[in-house]
Amino acid sequence: MRCNKTKGYNNQQIQVKMTKKIKFTKMHGAGNDYIYVDTTNYPIAAPEKKAIEWSKFHTGIGSDGLILIGNSDKADFSMRIFNADGSEAMMCGNGSRCVGKYVYEYGLTDKTEITLDTLSGIKILKLHVEGKTVTAVTVDMGSPLETGEVHFEDKYPFRSTRVSMGNPHLVTFVDDITQINLPEIGPELENHHLFPDRTNVEFAQIVCKDTIRMRVWERGSGITQACGTGACATAVAAFINELTGRKSDIIMDGGTVTIEWDEASGHILMTGPATKVFDGEIEEIEG
Numbered sequence: 001m002r003c004n005k006t007k008g009y010n011n012q013q014i015q016v017k018m019t020k021k022i023k024f025t026k027m028h029g030a031g032n033d034y035i036y037v038d039t040t041n042y043p044i045a046a047p048e049k050k051a052i053e054w055s056k057f058h059t060g061i062g063s064d065g066l067i068l069i070g071n072s073d074k075a076d077f078s079m080r081i082f083n084a085d086g087s088e089a090m091m092c093g094n095g096s097r098c099v100g101k102y103v104y105e106y107g108l109t110d111k112t113e114i115t116l117d118t119l120s121g122i123k124i125l126k127l128h129v130e131g132k133t134v135t136a137v138t139v140d141m142g143s144p145l146e147t148g149e150v151h152f153e154d155k156y157p158f159r160s161t162r163v164s165m166g167n168p169h170l171v172t173f174v175d176d177i178t179q180i181n182l183p184e185i186g187p188e189l190e191n192h193h194l195f196p197d198r199t200n201v202e203f204a205q206i207v208c209k210d211t212i213r214m215r216v217w218e219r220g221s222g223i224t225q226a227c228g229t230g231a232c233a234t235a236v237a238a239f240i241n242e243l244t245g246r247k248s249d250i251i252m253d254g255g256t257v258t259i260e261w262d263e264a265s266g267h268i269l270m271t272g273p274a275t276k277v278f279d280g281e282i283e284e285i286e287g
């Protein structure tokens with residue numbers, strides 16, 4: 001049978017689709033990379049879909065997810081975070097530092113102390129500025145919402161600690177982190193029946209009383225080079241289990257952040273880098 005291209009073509013209804021150009025900035029915090037869009041200039045329809053499409057490395061921009069910066073009636077700015085699988089999370093530690101750098105360096109504010117409205121409440125960002133550049137940001141992440149021990153009754157020989165930093169985390173301390181097969185165990189634990197909302201998964205090794213090496217499997221994004229809320233959860237779990245003091249450096253695959261659990265306020269303070277990679281423009285097909 002021959003295929004009649006001409007007939008097929010003539011019979012087709014031609015749909016004219018409009019395209020719109022969206023400016024974005026690719027940024028990373030300790031290697032945790034997201035696409036940032038200022039939605040006051042470029043409103044994004046269906047962000048769940050865009051997060052999946054744009055996060056793909058071969059056919060999109062390539063990232064761990066999508067972060068939308070917007071206005072808020074409760075704070076200076078708002079932040080929404082979508083993982084690479086399109087799921088929306090409550091909070092993003094590394095992302096919040098990059099939002100601080102973005103709004104300052106792109107002239108949306110000249111404040112060096114900024115309030116940020118997130119699904120996990122209002123966070124306070126303190127920018128460390130050198131000249132006109134934000135080199136690091138300290139974020140008051142608030143108090144950990146929930147902590148608890150987890151004993152797996154099935155195949156895992158671990159005693160783990162559950163910590164909610166708005167996002168759910170499962171932290172497990174091991175003697176040798178290099179022995180952990182994260183690509184295999186990460187998704188198993190993320191989707192374990194004990195966690196109906198899934199969970200982020202951290203494996204950590206104590207280096208010394210104030211230093212922890214950590215690797216992460218993120219809910220909705222897989223292995224990432226760093227996770228800010230995960231670093232907070234790891235420091236909290238280490239302190240609760242009497243493995244460290246209140247302040248520790250968390251060394252991740254892509255960089256280090258410092259976490260301090262302030263005794264007076266009970267808040268977690270996270271300090272770490274924020275880096276711009278490039279600005280870009282992507283075409284969005286409407287309809």
Ligand SMILES: N[C@@H](CCC[C@H](N)C(=O)O)C(=O)O
Binds near residue numbers: 032081221
């Ligand atoms: N990488 C982020 C956390 C992003 C959300 C997380 N994957 C979730 O679904 O809870 C961070 O730096 O905190």
